[in-house]
Amino acid sequence: MNRYFIIPLIALYTLLLTGARFVTPEDDWTGTPQADFMQSEIVQSYQCTSCHTIGERGGTVGPILNYVGNRRPKDWLKRWLADPQLVKPGTKMPSFNLPPAQLEMTVDYLTSMKKKFNTKEILAKNISLEKKGELLFEDYNCIACHRVGSEGRFVGPELTWIGLRKTQAWEKEWLADPPAFKPNTFMPNFNIPEKGIEALAEFLHLQQGQKNEDSQRWEFRTNFFLGNTDKERGELVFKRFGCWSCHGESAGGGVENPNMAPDELMPALKKTTNTFSMQEFVTRLKKKKFVKPLDASKPAPPFFCPDYGNHMNETEISDLYAYLKSFAPKKSKWKFK
Numbered sequence: 001m002n003r004y005f006i007i008p009l010i011a012l013y014t015l016l017l018t019g020a021r022f023v024t025p026e027d028d029w030t031g032t033p034q035a036d037f038m039q040s041e042i043v044q045s046y047q048c049t050s051c052h053t054i055g056e057r058g059g060t061v062g063p064i065l066n067y068v069g070n071r072r073p074k075d076w077l078k079r080w081l082a083d084p085q086l087v088k089p090g091t092k093m094p095s096f097n098l099p100p101a102q103l104e105m106t107v108d109y110l111t112s113m114k115k116k117f118n119t120k121e122i123l124a125k126n127i128s129l130e131k132k133g134e135l136l137f138e139d140y141n142c143i144a145c146h147r148v149g150s151e152g153r154f155v156g157p158e159l160t161w162i163g164l165r166k167t168q169a170w171e172k173e174w175l176a177d178p179p180a181f182k183p184n185t186f187m188p189n190f191n192i193p194e195k196g197i198e199a200l201a202e203f204l205h206l207q208q209g210q211k212n213e214d215s216q217r218w219e220f221r222t223n224f225f226l227g228n229t230d231k232e233r234g235e236l237v238f239k240r241f242g243c244w245s246c247h248g249e250s251a252g253g254g255v256e257n258p259n260m261a262p263d264e265l266m267p268a269l270k271k272t273t274n275t276f277s278m279q280e281f282v283t284r285l286k287k288k289k290f291v292k293p294l295d296a297s298k299p300a301p302p303f304f305c306p307d308y309g310n311h312m313n314e315t316e317i318s319d320l321y322a323y324l325k326s327f328a329p330k331k332s333k334w335k336f337k
């Protein structure tokens with residue numbers, strides 16, 4: 001069948017599947033600061049919604065902005081809007097050079113887009129620690145940046161498989177104060193109380209891909225519109241399994257692993273396909289790995305390459321290989337002596 005014929009069919013199918021969402025009462029944004037911002041000259045003239053979801057509508061490139069006032073203080077928002085590149089070099093968010101009055105107005109809108117957290121109420125409930133963590137995850141609106149199952153964004157690493165790759169102890173340390181662990185991180189500090197951190201870490205640690213089932217449909221669509229090449233699917237696998245949380249965006253490396261030999265930096269994977277054959281790569285992903293410490297008397301490095309053995313299927317692994325291969329320096333066929 002012709003591909004251009006299929007697109008409207010898929011759009012219709014998706015609409016039918018998700019249609020029910022548009023009529024639930026909690027999605028009614030009428031009269032909220034979010035709706036006001038949507039109507040404002042700022043969003044109208046600068047098209048913030050081409051990348052950001054506000055209310056129920058908008059793009060998926062940037063974080064969902066609905067409760068941004070909860071996580072970013074005024075002075076941070078000012079600095080961000082004045083020049084995003086200064087705060088996060090390489091970001092896709094353009095600098096709009098807003099005149100001072102408009103900058104002020106935008107910051108006022110954004111700071112008013114917040115809600116009351118229900119941390120105390122959730123923690124007081126008579127339910128499991130995991131369930132409390134799940135409710136807190138929703139309450140803090142972590143899906144503004146992270147994907148779990150079929151919901152969320154790719155601004156932070158996907159958390160569907162987080163339990164496979166990070167220890168619960170590290171998760172607690174991270175949630176308590178992300179910039180303390182990584183000074184320039186884009187993840188905000190939510191000042192979560194200790195009991196809340198415990199619940200969140202419990203919930204996160206139990207995420208070992210069980211919500212992956214939900215997202216099959218989404219991926220099918222993504223793949224379809226991407227053109228369905230192995231390299232592009234591989235990029236999605238790289239993001240979905242969180243390889244980038246350790247091997248860096250675009251497999252560029254440079255993420256710290258304190259006390260790991262030789263230089264405390266986790267490796268780039270740009271040359272991986274030159275070093276590993278497809279078969280060796282498969283074996284490598286299945287093996288339990290150990291990380292050599294730089295100094296045996298200091299605490300062990302917190303990160304190690306997870307055992308993905310039974311969690312990835314063959315297509316996912318070969319797509320991933322194709323993605324990494326797209327970075328690899330070409331091997332020369334001839335050796336000159």
Ligand code: HEC
Pocket residue numbers: 042043046047048049050051052061062063064065068071072077080088090091092093094096106110144155186
């Ligand atoms: C071309 C896409 C794009 C457009 C257009 C865009 N942004 Fe962004 N924005 C991003 C991305 C991407 C991020 C997250 C930073 C990153 O991952 O690089 C971001 C982050 C933000 C943040 C921080 C959000 C948070 O949760 O911390 C705010 C606030 C923001 N944008 C406001 C705006 C406003 C207001 C406009 C319109 C005037 C706008 N953006 C237009 C891509 C965009």
Ligand code: HEC
Pocket residue numbers: 063071137140141142143144145146155156157158162166171174175182184185186187188190200204242245
């Ligand atoms: C404004 C976007 C944003 C929001 C909101 C956000 N995060 Fe993050 N988060 C990030 C980014 C970006 C990273 C990657 C850290 C880095 O490399 O700087 C991250 C990293 C993480 C990690 C480590 C992931 C890994 O694979 O190593 C966890 C766990 C995490 N966030 C949990 C949460 C939780 C829980 C919430 C809600 C309370 C939350 N995040 C809200 C942006 C965000």
Ligand code: HEC
Pocket residue numbers: 165166238241242243244245246247257266267269272275284289290291303304305306308320
């Ligand atoms: C929690 C952090 C973490 C995650 C997530 C992670 N890795 Fe690793 N990886 C490491 C560390 C640390 C090393 C270096 C030590 C070692 O060889 O095990 C490594 C090494 C590797 C190597 C060997 C590199 C070399 O040059 O010898 C490959 C290949 C690799 N990882 C692939 C992957 C892939 C593919 C993913 C995602 C499916 C992934 N890793 C996810 C931490 C991680």
